[in-house]
Structure formats: C-alpha cells, structure tokens
Amino acid sequence: MSISENIRTIQTRITTACYVINRNPAEVKVLLATKTIQPPLLIEALDSGMFLFGENRIQEALPKVQALDGRGVEWHFIGHLQSNKVADAIGFAQCIQSVDRPSIIKSLHKELEKSSKIMDIMIEVNVSGEASKSGCTPDGVEELCRQIDTSVLNVVGFMTIGANTDDEVIVRRGFAKLRRIQAQAIEKEWVRESATELSMGMSHDLEWAVQEGSTMVRVGSAVFGNRKI
Numbered sequence: 437m438s439i440s441e442n443i444r445t446i447q448t449r450i451t452t453a454c455y456v457i458n459r460n461p462a463e464v465k466v467l468l469a470t471k472t473i474q475p476p477l478l479i480e481a482l483d484s485g486m487f488l489f490g491e492n493r494i495q496e497a498l499p500k501v502q503a504l505d506g507r508g509v510e511w512h513f514i515g516h517l518q519s520n521k522v523a524d525a526i527g528f529a530q531c532i533q534s535v536d537r538p539s540i541i542k543s544l545h546k547e548l549e550k551s552s553k554i555m556d557i558m559i560e561v562n563v564s565g566e567a568s569k570s571g572c573t574p575d576g577v578e579e580l581c582r583q584i585d586t587s588v589l590n591v592v593g594f595m596t597i598g599a600n601t602d603d604e605v606i607v608r609r610g611f612a613k614l615r616r617i618q619a620q621a622i623e624k625e626w627v628r629e630s631a632t633e634l635s636m637g638m639s640h641d642l643e644w645a646v647q648e649g650s651t652m653v654r655v656g657s658a659v660f661g662n663r664k665i
C-alpha cells in the first residue's frame with residue numbers, strides 16, 4: 437500500500453468512528469509520528485495533504501526539520517524530553533506535547549525568558565499507570581499546571597499514550613480519564629479555556645480515542661509501515 441492510500445484509510449477509520457457517535461470528523465486532526473522515517477517518505481505524506489509531524493528524538497528531528505524546511509510542516513515534539521534538549525526542542529517545535537514534570541517546566545521557562553517566544557505545550561498524563569510510560573500522574577496535573585508561567589507557556593491541551601493492551605474497556609477508560617482531567621482543569625482554571633486539545637490515539641487504538649473525544653490522533657506505523665526499531 438502507498439502512503440497516500442494508507443492516509444486515506446486512516447481518514448476513513450476516523451470518519452467511521454465519528455459516525456458511530458455522531459461526531460464531526462473535522463474535529464480530529466492527524467499528526468504523523470515520524471520516528472525512523474526519512475524525508476522522502478515524509479515528502480510523500482506532505483504531498484498527500486499531511487502537515488502535522490511529531491518527532492520523539494531531538495537528534496533525529498533536527499536533520500529532518502532542515503531537509504523539509506520551507507514545506508509548511510508544523511512540527512510537534514512528542515517524545516520524552518530531557519532538560520538539556522529543551523533549547524533544541526523550542527527551536528523547531530510549534531508544540532511540545534510531552535511536558536510531564538516540574539524540571540522540564542523550569543527549563544522551558546529559563547530558555548523562553550531568553551527569547552520573546554511563547555511556546556505551545558500539552559501536559560502529558562500517564563492515565564494507565566504503567567511504569568514504563570512517561571507522563572505525570574493524574575493527581576499531579578494540578579500542581580504541574582500551577583508551576584506554569586502562562587506569559588511564556590501556552591497550554592493548548594493534554595496528551596496521553598493508551599494502555600498497552602487490546603482490551604477495549606481498559607484502553608477507553610484511560611482516554612475517558614484524560615478527557616475528564618481536561619474538563620476539570622478548565623473548570624478549576626488550572627489552564628485556560630483554550631486548552632481544548634486531546635492528543636490521544638495511535639495506529640491500533642485511534643477509533644477508541646476518537647470515540648472518547650480525541651482531537652488529535654498520532655499515527656506512525658499505519659501510514660509508514662512497521663518500524664524495525
């Protein structure tokens with residue numbers, strides 16, 4: 437299958453999932469997770485109308501950002517972020533989706549104060565409680581939000597990685613939890629009302645995420661094929 441066919445399949449899956457719950461498919465953006473994928477395939481995806489790309493590793497992102505310069509890509513950072521890589525992330529990403537701990541917020545403040553930039557971020561929450569996953573605990577969201585200097589950081593929403601199981605009930609429960617956390621954060625004014633993004637759902641569980649309110653699915657293997665690593 438070609439990349440353009442795979443993208444069409446993703447869009448059909450989203451439309452079908454939306455149809456079931458009477459949701460407008462236009463509310464769901466597709467971000468392509470581009471780890472291990474080289475520029476020629478990324479250009480094919482751009483030619484198929486995709487422009488939201490997410491990278492996990494700074495070292496891997498920088499040459500790709502350069503190779504695709506001028507093509508209108510909106511880069512997000514979606515991987516585990518280290519404090520010493522924050523300056524690089526700010527340099528190319530329009531949004532950092534993986535903000536999950538105070539030390540990263542501190543580093544972001546420090547770097548952003550040097551520039552006059554305001555950075556879009558999402559709070560990554562570990563809704564499944566799996567030890568292998570990044571993300572702050574659901575109970576830690578309030579405290580994390582309180583540490584954010586809103587003059588330099590703009591929280592646009594929340595991100596999570598679904599539970600590592602094919603049990604629909606468990607996976608959907610996690611996505612529903614992120615949605616509740618977001619609603620609560622807005623209601624209690626931990627974040628602004630504009631923090632509406634829910635970045636959740638990947639190749640294997642995007643229908644469940646869409647049905648639980650996802651506004652952005654992050655898709656890699658279903659578009660580019662299985663990664664070797």
Ligand SMILES: *Cc1c(COP(=O)(O)O)cnc(C)c1O
Nearest residue numbers: 469514638639654655656657658
């Ligand atoms: C790789 C990755 C994805 C996409 O995963 P697939 O299963 O290939 O669709 C989504 N989000 C994050 C954070 C990733 O690292």
